Amino acid sequence: MKKTIKFILGALVLIAGIADAQQAPVQITTTGGLDRRIKVAVPPFVAGPGMEAYSPMLAQVVANDLDFTGLFTIVPAGQFPPGFAGMPTEIAAIDFGAWRKTPAENLVHGIVRTEANVLVSECRLYDVPEGQQVIGKRLRAESQWVRLLAHQFADEAVRYQSGVAGVASSEIAFSGGQGKVKEIYVADYDAGKVTQVTKHGSISIKPKFSPDGRKIAYMSYKDRYPWIYIFDRQTGTSKVFSKKPGLNHAPAWTPDGTRLAYVLSKDGNTEIYIKSADGVGETRITNNKGGDTGPVFSSDGQQIAFVSDREGRPQVFVMNADGSNQHRITYQGGSSYDPAWSPDGRMIACIVEKDGEGLELWAMNADGSGARPLTQSVGSSESPTWSPDSRHLMFQSSRSGKPQLYTATIETGTVRMVGNLGHLVAEGPSWGPRRQ
Amino acid sequence: MLKKVARISGGLVLVLSLAAFATGCKNKSDDISLPPDATTSANDGLNGNTDGLPVIDENTIFGDAGLKAIYFDYNSYTLRADAIDTLTQNAGMIRQVPGIVIQIEGHCDDRGTQEYNLALGEKRALAVREYLIKLGIAADHMITISYGEEMPAVQGTGEAVWAQNRRAKFNKAM
Numbered sequence: 001m002k003k004t005i006k007f008i009l010g011a012l013v014l015i016a017g018i019a020d021a022q023q024a025p026v027q028i029t030t031t032g033g034l035d036r037r038i039k040v041a042v043p044p045f046v047a048g049p050g051m052e053a054y055s056p057m058l059a060q061v062v063a064n065d066l067d068f069t070g071l072f073t074i075v076p077a078g079q080f081p082p083g084f085a086g087m088p089t090e091i092a093a094i095d096f097g098a099w100r101k102t103p104a105e106n107l108v109h110g111i112v113r114t115e116a117n118v119l120v121s122e123c124r125l126y127d128v129p130e131g132q133q134v135i136g137k138r139l140r141a142e143s144q145w146v147r148l149l150a151h152q153f154a155d156e157a158v159r160y161q162s163g164v165a166g167v168a169s170s171e172i173a174f175s176g177g178q179g180k181v182k183e184i185y186v187a188d189y190d191a192g193k194v195t196q197v198t199k200h201g202s203i204s205i206k207p208k209f210s211p212d213g214r215k216i217a218y219m220s221y222k223d224r225y226p227w228i229y230i231f232d233r234q235t236g237t238s239k240v241f242s243k244k245p246g247l248n249h250a251p252a253w254t255p256d257g258t259r260l261a262y263v264l265s266k267d268g269n270t271e272i273y274i275k276s277a278d279g280v281g282e283t284r285i286t287n288n289k290g291g292d293t294g295p296v297f298s299s300d301g302q303q304i305a306f307v308s309d310r311e312g313r314p315q316v317f318v319m320n321a322d323g324s325n326q327h328r329i330t331y332q333g334g335s336s337y338d339p340a341w342s343p344d345g346r347m348i349a350c351i352v353e354k355d356g357e358g359l360e361l362w363a364m365n366a367d368g369s370g371a372r373p374l375t376q377s378v379g380s381s382e383s384p385t386w387s388p389d390s391r392h393l394m395f396q397s398s399r400s401g402k403p404q405l406y407t408a409t410i411e412t413g414t415v416r417m418v419g420n421l422g423h424l425v426a427e428g429p430s431w432g433p434r435r436q
Numbered sequence: 437m438l439k440k441v442a443r444i445s446g447g448l449v450l451v452l453s454l455a456a457f458a459t460g461c462k463n464k465s466d467d468i469s470l471p472p473d474a475t476t477s478a479n480d481g482l483n484g485n486t487d488g489l490p491v492i493d494e495n496t497i498f499g500d501a502g503l504k505a506i507y508f509d510y511n512s513y514t515l516r517a518d519a520i521d522t523l524t525q526n527a528g529m530i531r532q533v534p535g536i537v538i539q540i541e542g543h544c545d546d547r548g549t550q551e552y553n554l555a556l557g558e559k560r561a562l563a564v565r566e567y568l569i570k571l572g573i574a575a576d577h578m579i580t581i582s583y584g585e586e587m588p589a590v591q592g593t594g595e596a597v598w599a600q601n602r603r604a605k606f607n608k609a610m
């Protein structure tokens with residue numbers, strides 16, 4: 001697994017002559033019924049010798065990444081300037097006069113070539129009406145991480161336009177099933193590159209990325225019993241984190257990555273416990289007749305959202321991290337499960353199952369107010385996880401017949417399938433941090 | 437029989453810890469009125485088939501004619517009347533094989549979420565374990581394991597399928 005972090009970190013180097021790139025960001029909204037998304041043209045990259053295959057691919061990844069944000073809309077190639085035959089290698093030769101006659105407000109100019117067997121790309125974002133470069137990035141990566149070049153540039157383009165970097169360079173972990181076996185996988189956020197992490201030949205589920213993305217906690221039956229393991233991506237090995245009698249389940253990292261909350265049944269009921277990531281200082285947090293499960297920390301680490309059936313049907317509760325002040329926040333009727341606390345601390349997503357209806361994805365303010373559904377009557381949704389920028393949720397849905405991963409964008413309500421996992425049953429995603 | 441317990445190697449720690457836990461629970465069984473047949477047959481007629489009854493041993497107890505699964509209502513870990521009848525019969529069989537260690541497996545249908553169902557399956561297994569303790573089965577001879585919705589007995593959807601998947605079943609602890 002070493003290779004997963006071996007991509008070259010020289011990454012983001014400002015290209016000379018674009019000091020004004022740090023100017024005040026433009027706020028993009030789609031309120032008022034007006035489509036205020038920025039129209040951006042992303043022509044194929046200019047390819048150095050032997051790089052031809054990467055040329056359209058990188059442009060496509062950038063376009064997909066920008067489109068995903070809901071902040072941009074992609075100008076189709078058919079609306080490029082008449083007779084367009086590719087971008088010039090020299091940026092001074094870009095014909096802004098011709099581009100101003102197209103709908104494009106922004107234009108991407110990318111170059112990809114090799115230097116000493118390492119891929120190098122130079123990417124620029126232009127303001128078309130002004131004819132001015134607004135972002136320039138030189139990015140480097142080994143060829144197996146070529147898509148990261150596009151993702152990292154897209155994240156910077158999003159930062160320029162919205163003030164907050166995009167999430168295209170982030171990774172996801174999920175449980176991928178084939179037959180009776182479920183293994184843990186890691187992928188680009190768009191599933192463009194998928195890597196199998198575990199090879200236990202058992203049922204391994206519910207991966208949870210550590211906040212720094214270097215470790216993955218998960219539950220597995222690989223040693224027969226439901227125990228919690230932590231996979232270290234640097235060493236490529238898994239170690240047992242908890243193997244108490246009965247159920248060991250639902251690990252959740254503190255925001256600083258030093259401790260985890262998790263569920264044990266060793267004391268005769270499913271209750272929530274906390275100990276350090278290296279296994280020291282187990283403390284029981286909940287203690288009541290109902291079953292408690294599914295803990296997640298708030299972004300400041302001060303609170304925990306969890307599921308409890310102490311009042312009958314399972315509902316989402318919130319408590320302080322020491323177990324004090326336990327109170328229910330979901331009142332949608334039926335049952336509520338799988339809370340996920342947004343990284344900005346403001347929202348909690350969960351799954352609501354009203355009587356006689358399916359499992360739907362909901363989002364609400366962290367105090368339970370303002371609850372609204374994000375999916376409606378299409379298959380069964382489960383296991384939401386927030387993007388690092390708190391703008392999107394990823395979740396599993398059975399709408400296509402078998403569980404697959406989907407995203408929902410909070411602001412627009414857009415739901416999309418995460419591509420390229422067709423051969424796997426994909427469950428329980430965990431959205432990890434951006435890669436540097 | 438001691439050998440058998442030792443053979444569960446990794447599970448031995450579990451069994452010992454459960455034994456510690458069980459001693460704290462013993463008083464609970466005082467106020468339970470046990471069905472008449474639950475208390476009479478312990479350890480007698482272990483291998484006797486003089487009445488034409490089948491021999492109850494480790495092989496039969498986990499076979500088709502052995503311990504029966506019990507079933508639950510949706511989103512519930514409360515033992516139904518039919519489950520209590522089945523558990524009473526099961527307890528009678530378990531008592532005839534002294535020293536045997538039983539694994540109680542809790543399962544769910546695929547409604548609810550995968551995460552919650554793992555907890556629910558464990559609650560089902562724990563409810564069974566608690567009732568068998570009340571029927572006199574030694575706490576340190578039972579371990580629980582939840583499979584949540586991971587191992588359905590029957591594939592598909594609809595109440596007829598779900599009802600068969602909401603179950604606790606019995607296996608030999610390894």
